[in-house]
Amino acid sequence: MALTLVQYRFDVVLHYVMVSRKTLFTTDGKQTTIAQLEERIQALEASKTQYPEVTFLSYKDRKRILVTGGAGFVGSHLVDRLMLQGHEVIVADNFFTGRKRNIEHWIGHENFELINHDIVNPLFIEVDQIYHLASPASPPHYMWNPVKTIKFFILGLARRVRARFLFASTSEVYGDPEVHPQKETYFGNVNSFGPRACYDESKRVAEAMCYAYAKQERISIRIARIFNTYGPRMHMNDGRVVSNFILQSLQNESITVRNTPYIYGTGKQTRSFAYVSDLIDGLISLMNSNYSSPVNIGNPDEYTIEQFALIIKDLVGANSSLAFKEAVTDDPQQRRPDITLAKTLLNWQPRVKLIEGLNKTIAYFRNELLVKHHSERNVYFPTEWIHHSDLSTTVTVTSASNLREEF
Numbered sequence: 263m264a265l266t267l268v269q270y271r272f273d274v275v276l277h278y279v280m281v282s283r284k285t286l287f288t289t290d291g292k293q294t295t296i297a298q299l300e301e302r303i304q305a306l307e308a309s310k311t312q313y314p315e316v317t318f319l320s321y322k323d324r325k326r327i328l329v330t331g332g333a334g335f336v337g338s339h340l341v342d343r344l345m346l347q348g349h350e351v352i353v354a355d356n357f358f359t360g361r362k363r364n365i366e367h368w369i370g371h372e373n374f375e376l377i378n379h380d381i382v383n384p385l386f387i388e389v390d391q392i393y394h395l396a397s398p399a400s401p402p403h404y405m406w407n408p409v410k411t412i413k414f415f416i417l418g419l420a421r422r423v424r425a426r427f428l429f430a431s432t433s434e435v436y437g438d439p440e441v442h443p444q445k446e447t448y449f450g451n452v453n454s455f456g457p458r459a460c461y462d463e464s465k466r467v468a469e470a471m472c473y474a475y476a477k478q479e480r481i482s483i484r485i486a487r488i489f490n491t492y493g494p495r496m497h498m499n500d501g502r503v504v505s506n507f508i509l510q511s512l513q514n515e516s517i518t519v520r521n522t523p524y525i526y527g528t529g530k531q532t533r534s535f536a537y538v539s540d541l542i543d544g545l546i547s548l549m550n551s552n553y554s555s556p557v558n559i560g561n562p563d564e565y566t567i568e569q570f571a572l573i574i575k576d577l578v579g580a581n582s583s584l585a586f587k588e589a590v591t592d593d594p595q596q597r598r599p600d601i602t603l604a605k606t607l608l609n610w611q612p613r614v615k616l617i618e619g620l621n622k623t624i625a626y627f628r629n630e631l632l633v634k635h636h637s638e639r640n641v642y643f644p645t646e647w648i649h650h651s652d653l654s655t656t657v658t659v660t661s662a663s664n665l666r667e668e669f
Protein backbone atom coordinates (compact mmCIF):
# COMPACT_ATOMS: atom_id res chain seq x y z
CA MET A 263 0.00 0.00 0.00
CA ALA A 264 2.83 2.37 0.93
CA LEU A 265 4.39 1.58 -2.44
CA THR A 266 1.16 2.45 -4.28
CA LEU A 267 1.06 5.74 -2.45
CA VAL A 268 4.64 6.57 -3.39
CA GLN A 269 3.86 5.62 -6.98
CA TYR A 270 0.79 7.80 -6.93
CA ARG A 271 2.69 10.79 -5.57
CA PHE A 272 5.38 10.17 -8.20
CA ASP A 273 2.69 10.18 -10.92
CA VAL A 274 1.39 13.43 -9.58
CA VAL A 275 4.84 15.00 -9.89
CA LEU A 276 5.32 13.57 -13.36
CA HIS A 277 1.98 14.40 -14.85
CA TYR A 278 1.15 17.70 -13.33
CA VAL A 279 2.96 20.98 -13.80
CA MET A 280 2.46 23.41 -11.01
CA VAL A 281 1.83 26.90 -12.26
CA SER A 282 0.46 28.57 -9.18
CA ARG A 283 0.13 27.65 -5.50
CA LYS A 284 -3.47 26.58 -5.93
CA THR A 285 -3.93 25.46 -9.52
CA LEU A 286 -2.30 22.68 -11.49
CA PHE A 287 -2.47 21.81 -15.17
CA THR A 288 -2.21 18.25 -16.33
CA THR A 289 -0.11 17.47 -19.39
CA ASP A 290 -3.29 17.34 -21.47
CA GLY A 291 -4.11 20.86 -20.30
CA LYS A 292 -6.87 19.95 -17.79
CA GLN A 293 -7.04 22.11 -14.71
CA THR A 294 -7.15 20.80 -11.16
CA THR A 295 -6.54 22.23 -7.70
CA ILE A 296 -4.30 21.19 -4.85
CA ALA A 297 -7.40 20.69 -2.74
CA GLN A 298 -8.71 18.15 -5.28
CA LEU A 299 -5.41 16.33 -5.30
CA GLU A 300 -5.30 16.25 -1.52
CA GLU A 301 -8.77 14.79 -1.51
CA ARG A 302 -7.69 12.06 -3.90
CA ILE A 303 -4.62 11.25 -1.81
CA GLN A 304 -6.77 11.04 1.30
CA ALA A 305 -9.19 8.70 -0.48
CA LEU A 306 -6.28 6.54 -1.53
CA GLU A 307 -4.93 6.44 2.02
CA ALA A 308 -8.36 5.59 3.43
CA SER A 309 -8.69 2.67 1.03
CA LYS A 310 -5.59 0.99 2.42
CA THR A 311 -6.16 -2.62 3.43
CA GLN A 312 -7.23 -3.12 7.00
CA TYR A 313 -7.32 -6.56 8.47
CA PRO A 314 -9.71 -8.12 10.92
CA GLU A 315 -8.22 -7.76 14.39
CA VAL A 316 -6.28 -10.91 15.28
CA THR A 317 -5.61 -12.10 18.80
CA PHE A 318 -2.07 -11.48 20.03
CA LEU A 319 -0.26 -14.68 20.94
CA SER A 320 3.20 -14.66 22.46
CA TYR A 321 5.91 -16.82 20.83
CA LYS A 322 5.21 -19.47 23.42
CA ASP A 323 1.63 -19.97 22.22
CA ARG A 324 1.81 -18.92 18.60
CA LYS A 325 2.12 -21.78 16.13
CA ARG A 326 3.29 -21.90 12.53
CA ILE A 327 0.57 -23.73 10.70
CA LEU A 328 0.52 -24.94 7.10
CA VAL A 329 -2.87 -25.33 5.45
CA THR A 330 -2.64 -27.16 2.14
CA GLY A 331 -5.62 -26.28 -0.02
CA GLY A 332 -6.01 -23.15 2.12
CA ALA A 333 -7.51 -21.13 -0.73
CA GLY A 334 -10.32 -23.62 -1.19
CA PHE A 335 -13.78 -23.66 0.30
CA VAL A 336 -13.05 -25.43 3.60
CA GLY A 337 -9.39 -24.35 3.69
CA SER A 338 -10.16 -20.63 3.55
CA HIS A 339 -12.60 -20.87 6.47
CA LEU A 340 -9.97 -22.71 8.48
CA VAL A 341 -7.39 -20.05 7.59
CA ASP A 342 -9.74 -17.32 8.84
CA ARG A 343 -10.19 -19.08 12.14
CA LEU A 344 -6.49 -19.79 12.70
CA MET A 345 -5.53 -16.24 11.74
CA LEU A 346 -8.09 -14.78 14.14
CA GLN A 347 -6.68 -17.00 16.86
CA GLY A 348 -3.31 -15.29 16.30
CA HIS A 349 -1.31 -18.06 14.64
CA GLU A 350 1.08 -17.73 11.71
CA VAL A 351 -0.61 -19.34 8.74
CA ILE A 352 0.99 -20.52 5.53
CA VAL A 353 -1.29 -21.49 2.68
CA ALA A 354 -0.05 -23.82 -0.05
CA ASP A 355 -2.47 -24.08 -2.94
CA ASN A 356 -2.22 -24.79 -6.66
CA PHE A 357 -5.53 -23.01 -7.34
CA PHE A 358 -7.02 -25.98 -9.17
CA THR A 359 -10.24 -25.59 -7.22
CA GLY A 360 -9.10 -22.91 -4.73
CA ARG A 361 -9.37 -19.17 -5.42
CA LYS A 362 -7.22 -16.25 -4.33
CA ARG A 363 -10.36 -14.29 -3.58
CA ASN A 364 -11.17 -16.64 -0.72
CA ILE A 365 -8.10 -15.52 1.22
CA GLU A 366 -7.15 -12.19 -0.32
CA HIS A 367 -8.29 -10.35 2.82
CA TRP A 368 -5.18 -11.73 4.57
CA ILE A 369 -2.63 -11.04 1.86
CA GLY A 370 0.02 -8.67 3.26
CA HIS A 371 -0.76 -9.49 6.90
CA GLU A 372 2.45 -10.23 8.80
CA ASN A 373 1.09 -13.55 10.10
CA PHE A 374 0.06 -14.78 6.67
CA GLU A 375 1.88 -16.28 3.72
CA LEU A 376 0.55 -17.64 0.44
CA ILE A 377 2.52 -20.11 -1.65
CA ASN A 378 1.44 -21.20 -5.09
CA HIS A 379 2.41 -24.83 -4.75
CA ASP A 380 1.19 -28.16 -6.01
CA ILE A 381 1.42 -30.60 -3.13
CA VAL A 382 2.39 -33.51 -5.36
CA ASN A 383 5.85 -31.87 -5.16
CA PRO A 384 7.73 -31.74 -1.84
CA LEU A 385 7.65 -28.52 0.14
CA PHE A 386 10.47 -27.71 2.54
CA ILE A 387 9.25 -25.48 5.34
CA GLU A 388 9.34 -25.65 9.11
CA VAL A 389 5.92 -25.69 10.73
CA ASP A 390 4.30 -26.98 13.93
CA GLN A 391 1.07 -28.24 12.44
CA ILE A 392 -0.17 -29.23 8.98
CA TYR A 393 -3.80 -29.35 7.96
CA HIS A 394 -3.75 -31.33 4.75
CA LEU A 395 -6.93 -30.33 2.96
CA ALA A 396 -5.58 -30.13 -0.58
CA SER A 397 -7.53 -32.41 -2.87
CA PRO A 398 -10.48 -31.84 -5.15
CA ALA A 399 -13.58 -32.94 -3.23
CA SER A 400 -16.31 -32.73 -5.82
CA PRO A 401 -16.93 -35.86 -7.94
CA PRO A 402 -16.72 -34.03 -11.34
CA HIS A 403 -13.46 -32.40 -10.23
CA TYR A 404 -11.71 -35.49 -8.94
CA MET A 405 -12.89 -37.63 -11.82
CA TRP A 406 -11.45 -35.06 -14.24
CA ASN A 407 -7.86 -36.06 -13.40
CA PRO A 408 -8.10 -39.37 -11.54
CA VAL A 409 -4.38 -40.11 -11.71
CA LYS A 410 -3.47 -36.86 -10.04
CA THR A 411 -6.19 -37.39 -7.46
CA ILE A 412 -4.41 -40.56 -6.41
CA LYS A 413 -1.02 -38.88 -5.95
CA PHE A 414 -0.26 -38.13 -2.39
CA PHE A 415 3.21 -37.04 -1.42
CA ILE A 416 3.01 -34.43 1.26
CA LEU A 417 3.35 -36.85 4.14
CA GLY A 418 7.07 -36.76 3.33
CA LEU A 419 7.06 -33.17 4.48
CA ALA A 420 5.46 -34.10 7.79
CA ARG A 421 8.13 -36.74 8.28
CA ARG A 422 10.92 -34.25 7.68
CA VAL A 423 9.68 -31.45 9.88
CA ARG A 424 7.98 -33.61 12.48
CA ALA A 425 4.89 -31.43 12.39
CA ARG A 426 1.60 -32.71 13.69
CA PHE A 427 -0.38 -33.72 10.62
CA LEU A 428 -4.17 -33.62 10.24
CA PHE A 429 -5.43 -35.47 7.21
CA ALA A 430 -8.79 -34.46 5.72
CA SER A 431 -10.27 -37.86 4.98
CA THR A 432 -13.83 -38.42 3.90
CA SER A 433 -17.08 -40.24 4.47
CA GLU A 434 -16.35 -41.78 1.06
CA VAL A 435 -14.04 -44.27 2.78
CA TYR A 436 -17.30 -46.02 3.75
CA GLY A 437 -18.27 -46.28 0.04
CA ASP A 438 -21.89 -47.28 -0.48
CA PRO A 439 -22.40 -48.30 3.14
CA GLU A 440 -24.28 -51.36 4.24
CA VAL A 441 -24.17 -50.18 7.85
CA HIS A 442 -26.20 -47.16 8.89
CA PRO A 443 -25.33 -44.72 10.42
CA GLN A 444 -21.59 -45.06 9.85
CA LYS A 445 -19.30 -45.50 12.84
CA GLU A 446 -15.52 -45.16 12.58
CA THR A 447 -15.21 -48.89 13.19
CA TYR A 448 -17.09 -49.74 9.96
CA PHE A 449 -14.64 -50.88 7.25
CA GLY A 450 -16.77 -49.69 4.34
CA ASN A 451 -18.07 -51.02 1.06
CA VAL A 452 -15.94 -49.46 -1.67
CA ASN A 453 -15.69 -50.45 -5.33
CA SER A 454 -11.96 -50.37 -6.11
CA PHE A 455 -12.57 -50.34 -9.87
CA GLY A 456 -14.93 -47.55 -10.84
CA PRO A 457 -15.15 -43.80 -11.44
CA ARG A 458 -15.20 -42.95 -7.72
CA ALA A 459 -12.31 -45.26 -6.86
CA CYS A 460 -9.64 -42.62 -7.57
CA TYR A 461 -11.01 -40.58 -4.69
CA ASP A 462 -12.31 -43.18 -2.28
CA GLU A 463 -9.37 -45.53 -2.58
CA SER A 464 -6.67 -42.84 -2.50
CA LYS A 465 -8.18 -41.42 0.67
CA ARG A 466 -8.16 -44.94 2.12
CA VAL A 467 -4.52 -45.37 1.08
CA ALA A 468 -3.74 -41.99 2.61
CA GLU A 469 -5.28 -43.12 5.89
CA ALA A 470 -3.13 -46.23 5.67
CA MET A 471 -0.05 -44.05 5.06
CA CYS A 472 -0.91 -41.91 8.07
CA TYR A 473 -1.09 -45.05 10.17
CA ALA A 474 2.22 -46.32 8.78
CA TYR A 475 4.02 -43.01 9.32
CA ALA A 476 2.67 -42.81 12.85
CA LYS A 477 3.88 -46.34 13.65
CA GLN A 478 7.19 -46.31 11.83
CA GLU A 479 8.30 -42.65 12.00
CA ARG A 480 6.39 -41.59 15.10
CA ILE A 481 4.62 -38.76 13.28
CA SER A 482 1.77 -37.29 15.25
CA ILE A 483 -1.31 -37.72 13.05
CA ARG A 484 -5.01 -36.82 13.17
CA ILE A 485 -7.63 -38.15 10.76
CA ALA A 486 -10.92 -36.36 10.18
CA ARG A 487 -13.51 -38.27 8.17
CA ILE A 488 -15.44 -35.34 6.79
CA PHE A 489 -19.06 -35.80 5.75
CA ASN A 490 -20.87 -33.55 3.26
CA THR A 491 -20.18 -29.92 4.07
CA TYR A 492 -21.57 -26.73 2.59
CA GLY A 493 -21.42 -22.97 3.04
CA PRO A 494 -20.31 -19.67 1.53
CA ARG A 495 -17.24 -19.77 -0.75
CA MET A 496 -18.21 -23.02 -2.41
CA HIS A 497 -17.15 -22.79 -6.02
CA MET A 498 -19.84 -21.87 -8.55
CA ASN A 499 -18.68 -24.82 -10.68
CA ASP A 500 -18.28 -27.11 -7.73
CA GLY A 501 -20.73 -29.60 -9.18
CA ARG A 502 -21.87 -30.92 -5.81
CA VAL A 503 -25.47 -31.04 -4.81
CA VAL A 504 -25.63 -27.95 -2.57
CA SER A 505 -24.17 -25.46 -5.04
CA ASN A 506 -25.91 -27.11 -8.00
CA PHE A 507 -29.36 -26.97 -6.42
CA ILE A 508 -28.95 -23.43 -5.10
CA LEU A 509 -27.60 -22.04 -8.35
CA GLN A 510 -30.14 -23.90 -10.43
CA SER A 511 -32.99 -22.64 -8.24
CA LEU A 512 -31.65 -19.08 -8.21
CA GLN A 513 -31.19 -18.98 -11.96
CA ASN A 514 -34.57 -20.44 -12.50
CA GLU A 515 -35.91 -17.14 -11.17
CA SER A 516 -34.63 -15.63 -14.36
CA ILE A 517 -36.54 -18.26 -16.35
CA THR A 518 -33.80 -20.56 -17.55
CA VAL A 519 -35.84 -23.66 -17.98
CA ARG A 520 -32.97 -26.12 -18.19
CA ASN A 521 -31.73 -24.92 -14.81
CA THR A 522 -34.30 -26.71 -12.70
CA PRO A 523 -32.65 -28.80 -9.98
CA TYR A 524 -31.61 -32.12 -11.48
CA ILE A 525 -31.72 -35.15 -9.27
CA TYR A 526 -29.44 -38.03 -10.19
CA GLY A 527 -31.31 -41.30 -9.85
CA THR A 528 -34.47 -41.71 -7.76
CA GLY A 529 -33.71 -38.96 -5.26
CA LYS A 530 -34.23 -41.47 -2.46
CA GLN A 531 -30.50 -41.61 -1.68
CA THR A 532 -29.65 -39.74 1.52
CA ARG A 533 -26.99 -37.32 2.72
CA SER A 534 -26.38 -35.42 5.98
CA PHE A 535 -25.08 -31.89 5.59
CA ALA A 536 -22.84 -29.93 7.95
CA TYR A 537 -22.34 -26.18 7.82
CA VAL A 538 -18.72 -25.21 7.28
CA SER A 539 -18.19 -23.37 10.61
CA ASP A 540 -19.15 -26.55 12.49
CA LEU A 541 -16.63 -28.51 10.48
CA ILE A 542 -13.89 -25.98 11.28
CA ASP A 543 -14.66 -26.25 15.02
CA GLY A 544 -14.36 -30.02 14.72
CA LEU A 545 -11.08 -29.94 12.77
CA ILE A 546 -9.38 -27.59 15.21
CA SER A 547 -10.57 -29.58 18.24
CA LEU A 548 -9.33 -32.77 16.65
CA MET A 549 -5.94 -31.29 15.77
CA ASN A 550 -5.46 -30.15 19.37
CA SER A 551 -6.65 -33.42 20.90
CA ASN A 552 -4.43 -36.38 21.63
CA TYR A 553 -6.42 -38.87 19.56
CA SER A 554 -4.78 -40.35 16.48
CA SER A 555 -7.40 -42.70 15.02
CA PRO A 556 -10.10 -41.60 12.53
CA VAL A 557 -12.95 -39.42 13.79
CA ASN A 558 -16.21 -38.67 11.93
CA ILE A 559 -16.92 -34.95 11.59
CA GLY A 560 -20.38 -34.34 10.17
CA ASN A 561 -23.95 -33.46 10.96
CA PRO A 562 -26.24 -36.48 11.55
CA ASP A 563 -29.30 -34.58 10.27
CA GLU A 564 -30.23 -36.77 7.28
CA TYR A 565 -32.36 -35.98 4.20
CA THR A 566 -33.18 -37.69 0.94
CA ILE A 567 -31.83 -35.74 -2.03
CA GLU A 568 -35.40 -35.15 -3.18
CA GLN A 569 -36.33 -33.62 0.21
CA PHE A 570 -33.19 -31.54 0.04
CA ALA A 571 -34.08 -30.21 -3.43
CA LEU A 572 -37.53 -29.20 -2.18
CA ILE A 573 -36.09 -27.42 0.87
CA ILE A 574 -33.71 -25.39 -1.30
CA LYS A 575 -36.39 -24.58 -3.85
CA ASP A 576 -38.61 -23.31 -1.01
CA LEU A 577 -35.88 -21.22 0.60
CA VAL A 578 -34.93 -19.68 -2.73
CA GLY A 579 -38.58 -19.15 -3.59
CA ALA A 580 -38.26 -20.84 -7.00
CA ASN A 581 -41.39 -22.42 -8.45
CA SER A 582 -39.79 -24.83 -10.87
CA SER A 583 -40.54 -28.54 -10.83
CA LEU A 584 -37.82 -31.11 -10.12
CA ALA A 585 -36.19 -32.96 -12.99
CA PHE A 586 -34.58 -36.40 -12.78
CA LYS A 587 -31.48 -37.68 -14.58
CA GLU A 588 -29.74 -41.01 -14.85
CA ALA A 589 -28.23 -42.28 -11.58
CA VAL A 590 -24.49 -41.79 -11.01
CA THR A 591 -22.33 -44.95 -10.95
CA ASP A 592 -21.58 -46.19 -7.43
CA ASP A 593 -23.47 -43.29 -5.84
CA PRO A 594 -23.72 -44.09 -2.11
CA GLN A 595 -27.38 -44.71 -1.28
CA GLN A 596 -27.34 -43.69 2.37
CA ARG A 597 -24.99 -41.61 4.46
CA ARG A 598 -25.18 -40.38 8.02
CA PRO A 599 -22.32 -40.04 10.48
CA ASP A 600 -22.38 -41.57 13.91
CA ILE A 601 -20.67 -38.78 15.86
CA THR A 602 -20.61 -40.38 19.29
CA LEU A 603 -16.82 -40.47 19.23
CA ALA A 604 -16.42 -36.76 18.38
CA LYS A 605 -18.98 -35.87 21.04
CA THR A 606 -17.26 -37.79 23.81
CA LEU A 607 -13.68 -37.24 22.77
CA LEU A 608 -13.72 -33.65 21.55
CA ASN A 609 -16.87 -32.41 23.22
CA TRP A 610 -17.86 -31.36 19.72
CA GLN A 611 -21.17 -31.43 17.94
CA PRO A 612 -22.67 -29.37 15.11
CA ARG A 613 -24.57 -26.25 16.13
CA VAL A 614 -25.82 -24.73 12.90
CA LYS A 615 -29.27 -25.85 11.77
CA LEU A 616 -29.75 -26.73 8.10
CA ILE A 617 -32.11 -23.84 7.31
CA GLU A 618 -29.82 -21.29 8.97
CA GLY A 619 -26.77 -22.57 7.08
CA LEU A 620 -28.61 -22.83 3.79
CA ASN A 621 -29.89 -19.27 4.08
CA LYS A 622 -26.32 -18.00 4.51
CA THR A 623 -25.17 -20.08 1.56
CA ILE A 624 -28.05 -18.94 -0.64
CA ALA A 625 -27.28 -15.30 0.22
CA TYR A 626 -23.68 -15.90 -0.78
CA PHE A 627 -24.60 -17.40 -4.14
CA ARG A 628 -27.18 -14.72 -4.80
CA ASN A 629 -24.37 -12.18 -4.46
CA GLU A 630 -22.01 -14.27 -6.58
CA LEU A 631 -24.49 -14.09 -9.43
CA LEU A 632 -24.61 -10.30 -9.11
CA VAL A 633 -20.85 -9.84 -9.53
CA LYS A 634 -20.27 -8.49 -13.01
CA HIS A 635 -16.90 -6.72 -12.84
CA HIS A 636 -13.47 -7.90 -11.80
CA SER A 637 -13.17 -5.19 -9.14
CA GLU A 638 -16.38 -6.26 -7.41
CA ARG A 639 -16.07 -8.44 -4.35
CA ASN A 640 -18.58 -10.76 -2.80
CA VAL A 641 -16.90 -10.74 0.58
CA TYR A 642 -18.14 -13.29 3.05
CA PHE A 643 -17.74 -12.18 6.67
CA PRO A 644 -17.63 -15.09 9.11
CA THR A 645 -19.49 -14.33 12.32
CA GLU A 646 -16.22 -14.33 14.26
CA TRP A 647 -15.07 -11.28 12.34
CA ILE A 648 -18.12 -9.44 13.47
CA HIS A 649 -17.43 -10.45 17.07
CA HIS A 650 -13.86 -9.32 16.66
CA SER A 651 -14.97 -6.08 15.12
CA ASP A 652 -16.67 -5.23 18.42
CA LEU A 653 -13.22 -5.25 19.95
CA SER A 654 -11.55 -3.27 17.25
CA THR A 655 -12.29 0.24 16.11
CA THR A 656 -11.59 -0.20 12.42
CA VAL A 657 -12.47 -3.49 10.89
CA THR A 658 -13.11 -3.32 7.21
CA VAL A 659 -11.90 -5.95 4.86
CA THR A 660 -10.94 -4.73 1.45
CA SER A 661 -11.53 -1.41 -0.17
CA ALA A 662 -13.33 -3.12 -3.04
CA SER A 663 -15.69 -5.05 -0.80
CA ASN A 664 -19.12 -5.03 -2.25
CA LEU A 665 -21.39 -6.74 0.21
CA ARG A 666 -24.83 -6.53 -1.24
CA GLU A 667 -26.66 -8.70 1.23
CA GLU A 668 -26.08 -9.43 4.90
CA PHE A 669 -25.08 -13.00 5.65
Ligand SMILES: O=C(O)[C@H]1O[C@H](OP(=O)(O)OP(=O)(O)OC[C@H]2O[C@@H](n3ccc(=O)[nH]c3=O)[C@H](O)[C@@H]2O)[C@H](O)[C@@H](O)[C@@H]1O
Nearest residue numbers: 399432434489490491502503506524525526531567590593
Ligand atom coordinates in the same frame (compact mmCIF):
# COMPACT_ATOMS: atom_id res chain seq x y z
O1 LIG B 1 -19.67 -32.82 -0.08
C1 LIG B 1 -18.94 -33.69 0.40
O2 LIG B 1 -18.49 -33.57 1.49
C2 LIG B 1 -18.63 -34.95 -0.33
O3 LIG B 1 -19.01 -34.79 -1.71
C3 LIG B 1 -18.86 -35.88 -2.57
O4 LIG B 1 -19.75 -36.89 -2.28
P1 LIG B 1 -21.31 -36.86 -2.63
O5 LIG B 1 -22.02 -37.08 -1.33
O6 LIG B 1 -21.63 -37.80 -3.72
O7 LIG B 1 -21.57 -35.35 -3.07
P2 LIG B 1 -22.53 -34.66 -4.12
O8 LIG B 1 -21.91 -34.64 -5.47
O9 LIG B 1 -22.89 -33.36 -3.51
O10 LIG B 1 -23.82 -35.59 -4.24
C4 LIG B 1 -24.73 -35.81 -3.19
C5 LIG B 1 -25.94 -36.54 -3.77
O11 LIG B 1 -26.68 -35.64 -4.60
C6 LIG B 1 -26.81 -36.16 -5.93
N1 LIG B 1 -26.76 -35.01 -6.86
C7 LIG B 1 -25.63 -34.26 -6.98
C8 LIG B 1 -25.60 -33.15 -7.81
C9 LIG B 1 -26.77 -32.83 -8.55
O12 LIG B 1 -26.80 -31.85 -9.33
N2 LIG B 1 -27.87 -33.59 -8.41
C10 LIG B 1 -27.91 -34.68 -7.58
O13 LIG B 1 -28.94 -35.35 -7.48
C11 LIG B 1 -25.67 -37.15 -6.08
O14 LIG B 1 -25.98 -38.12 -7.05
C12 LIG B 1 -25.58 -37.70 -4.66
O15 LIG B 1 -26.51 -38.71 -4.48
C13 LIG B 1 -17.40 -36.34 -2.45
O16 LIG B 1 -17.17 -37.50 -3.16
C14 LIG B 1 -17.01 -36.52 -1.02
O17 LIG B 1 -15.70 -36.83 -0.88
C15 LIG B 1 -17.20 -35.28 -0.26
O18 LIG B 1 -16.78 -35.47 1.06
